Amino acid sequence: MTATNPSASPPIEPMLAKVAQELPASEGFLFEPKWDGLRALVFSNKDGIYIQGRDKKPLNRYFPELERALFEVLPKGCVLDGEIVVSGDKGLDFDALQARIHPSTTRVALLAKKTPASFVAFDLLCAGGKSTMALPQAQRRVRLERFLAAAKPPLYLTPMTRDRAVAQDWLDRFEGAGLDGVMAKPEALPYTPAKRALFKIKHERTADCVVAGFRFYKDREDAVGSLLLGLYDELGVLQHMGSASTFTMEQRVALLEELAPLRKDALKNHPWANWGEPQAHEEERQPGVRSRSAAGKDLRWEALRPERAAEVKYDQLQGDRFRNAATFVRWRDDKPAAQCRYGQLETVGAAELQAMFTARSNKR
Known part of the structure; x- marks a missing residue:
């Protein structure tokens, strides 16, 4: 792909963020929703559209419908930073988005029609063949708004506010739509x-869960990996x-010894004894069987009698499961495992995703 100057040429490493526990209280920040999708930079010039992933690899082949649409609506000589998302009936669908990264061309074409992607832009790195990267964030935002004033689906401009109260409302209210927190810039x-x-602020909650199995740590047999x-x-x-x-x-080493008593007769009447059947999750396999994914990950798991409860921290749900790995807090030996139920989870009602797309809280 030919570019008009070096600043418009891939690859460009995206700017990153560190985790913060709460929204900054001081002035001088722009707040935006944190989209739960695939980070991407979009380069547009006379030769076409180039979509670069966070790892600096091209994503065009996985999102042909997005490539075509962006070619039609984006001016040449621009670079946008943003997020590729897929929306469903209840908001963003990260599982459907992950399914789009598929090696089969036929499968990619099918999913492009079934679960089409959108691009939510939140920064302007180049316009008219000239870099804007040296400009302050606030000036780039003004230019981005002007640049995308006539944008139409599947291209969207992310909402922005300087009002901390509005940002806190986003953090609380729109999680049900699949948003992953709030960015402070x-x-x-x-x-x-x-x-x-940059700063990313995400929810962190706790839940008491049943510990019903474990995986070994990498290639070791004397330590617990996870x-x-x-939950019932x-x-x-x-x-x-x-x-x-x-x-x-x-x-990890101590856990293996502590869990040893629960391994005895663990598969007898174990609720997950059928893992490995076609309806099971792809990453789940029969206990004790050495199985590896295409990436070489050891997928073996060991069953435990589901008799112990543990308190864990989690950030958000993806469907009916934790979106990311939880953090162990403590054992809850004072609580029967049978009382670890879904009802304890803090759930947020699904929000209209379109409301976030069309929010007009851009206060200056």
Whole structure:
């Protein structure tokens, strides 16, 4: 792909963010929703559209419908930073988005029609063949708004506010639509590739879960890699919620010894004994069987009698499971495992995703 100057040429490493516990209280920040999608830079010039992923690899082949649409609506000689998302009936659908990264061309074409993607732009790196990266964040935002004034789906401009109260409302209210938190951007900040100069604020909650299995740590047989967590649904069925894997090596070794009594007769009447059947999750396999994914990850798991409860921290749900790995807090031996149920989870009602797309809270 030919570009008009070096600043418009891929690859450009995206600017990054570090985690903050709460929204900054001081002045001088622009707040935006944190979209739960695939980070991407879009380069547009006379030769076409180039979509670059966060790892600097091209994404065009996975999103042909997005490539075509952006070619039609974007002026030549521009670079946008943003997020590729897929929306469903209840908001953003990260599972459907992940499914779009598929090696089969036929499958990609089918999914492009079934679950078409959108691009939400939140920064302007180049316009008219001239770099804007040295400009302050606030000036780039003004130019971005002008640049996308006539944007139409599947291209969207992310909402922005300087009002902390509005940003807090987004953090609380729109999570049900699949949004992943709020971004805080210093308004005087130039675009600094690969630097963690932004702030991301995400929810963090706790839940008491059943520990019903574990995976070994990498290739070791003497340490726990992750605990497999579950919650009982309304029918009394133990559903897999995800895993907790943040332990020191000393803790991993100690956990294996501590869990040893629960491994005896664990598969007898175990609620997940049928893992490995076609309806099971792709990453789940029969206990004790050495199985590896295409990426070489050891997918073996070991069953535990579901008798112990643990308190864990989690950020958000993806469907009926934890979106990311949870963090182990403590054992809850004072609580019967049977009382670890879905009802304890803090759920947020699904919000209209279109309301976020069309929000007009851009206060200056």
